[in-house]
Amino acid sequence: MGKITGFMEYDREEPIKLPVKKRLQSYTEFEQPVSEENLQKQGARCMDCGIPFCNTGCPLGNLIPDWNDHVYRADWQAASASLHETNNFPEVTGRVCPAPCEAACVLNINAEPVAIKLIEKSIAEFAFDGGLIQPEPPKVRTGKRVAVIGSGPAGLAAAQQLNRAGHEVVVFERDDRIGGLLTYGIPDFKLELRIVERRIQQLRDEGVQFRVGVDIGKDITGQQLQDQFHAICVCIGSRVPRDLEVPGRQLQGIHFAMDFLTQQNRRDAGDVLDPKSDILAGGKRVVVIGGGDTGSDCIGTSNRQGAVSVANLELMPRPPDDPAPHTPWPLWPLMYRTSSSHEEGVERNFAVATAEFLGVDGKVSSLRCVRLEAKGSKLEPVAGSEFELAADLVLLAMGFVYPERHGIVEQLGLELTDRGNIKVNRNLMTGVPGVFAAGDAQRGQSLVVWAIADGRRAARELDRYLMGRSELLTPKLAGILR
Secondary structure: OOOHHHHOOOOOOOOEOOHHHOOOOOOOOOOOOHHHHHHHHHHOOOOOOOHHHHHHHHHOOOHHHHHEEEEHHHHHHHHHHHHHHOOOOOHHHHHHHOOHHHHHHHHHHHHOOOOOHHHHHHHHHHHHHHOOOOOOOOOOOOOOEEEOOOOOOOHHHHHHHHHHOOOEEEEOOOOOOOOOHHOOOOOOOOOOHHHHHHHHHHHHHHOEEEEEEOOOOOOEEEHHHHHOOHHHHHOOOOEEEEEOOOOOOOEEEOOOOHHHHHHHHHHHHOOOOHHHHOOOOOEEEEEEOOHHHHHHHHHHHHHHHHOOOEEEOOOOOOOOOOOOOOOOOOOOOOOOOOOOHHHHHHHHEEOOOEEEEEEOEEEEEEEEEEEEEEEEEEOOOOOOOOOOEEEEEEEEEEEEEEEOOOOOHOOOOOEEOOOOOOOOOOEEEOOOOOOEEOOHHHOOOOOOHHHHHHHHHHHHHHHHHHHOOOOOOOOOHHHHOO
């Protein structure tokens, strides 16, 4: 905990953001650093609550009261050590996690919660700037070889943990850069590429091997992997996007959100794209279908590209301004939220379904929409509520349904759940001995923080499978051992 009376003395502070007009001029991060003095005050707000529900609100089981107290006392070395005990990439979660820990904070019952996310990111940045984060290669190698397929947050977390346990770890990535959706899915204005590359360098220095541009299942078969490695961890994510099969879907100008976002991240990284395949919002009327984080990212990117207008369609009704009664504290509340991208300009439409895409000369020109109303547990069209919405570019950001099934999943004969995800047992091992799965590939589309937690858990179980025991910590074990 921080200062006993801190929560009564100090107000919650949010990082200062650049003005909208200025931040739309670039793709760099726009939240400004907070001074050490102010961070100490934010750490001081952590109260002596008795039972820190923030720990259980966090999928990683982060030791939040511990590092809040260290920050309050300006002990950055202890804060960094405590933070990294459960989280491999706090500089990432401190930027992109929605912070279920803050929703579970005891202060959140009747006041503003502790600024946990801000403190988390700030600790990581202070630690990097102060040289406190150094490579931690294993002292002894086990002689065991492990293949990690996919370099997203689950794959990277599993790789780092397994390497530190002494195994030789090789990470295979189909793209030309490491990081998965951290590199090509999250816009740079939320998570700059340099932040990801900085941490990847630490993994390299610890001995993790990376092989990019390798399509497992095509360039290397499942059988070859099994012949060359003692165990495999499949972290391929949930990459199959949810489509919208309505009349007019074949029109030009309708794209999946990740295709749009990935292109911009490549431009930011200095890549030169084929103009024929460019997806650009500049000078266009953009409609984003889907109200989640990916939809929000499309809005922010469209505005930076110079869209004439941006509209957002969401199938579900508008959430209430205050937490819904069926999601009370300490649960993650259902409520109306405004992201930084929403602040930058968008027309938000709730309870709206797209019935048809209309076009001119083979290109999308508008959407025929209908408003919905709740009838029992179903959403039904409202009679006479049809309307048209002009559009030159439509981005489908309706989430992902399951991992890709061709390639390694088929070649290894991995069983799938009813929802199409990779089926695992309680130890995250598939039905194939020595083959584990972690992150969205087995969980389904979820948060970065869950992916890291799954990666750490899979690493422990895989280590135990190879060695008969494991000293690697999982979120639950970290809390118990404290």
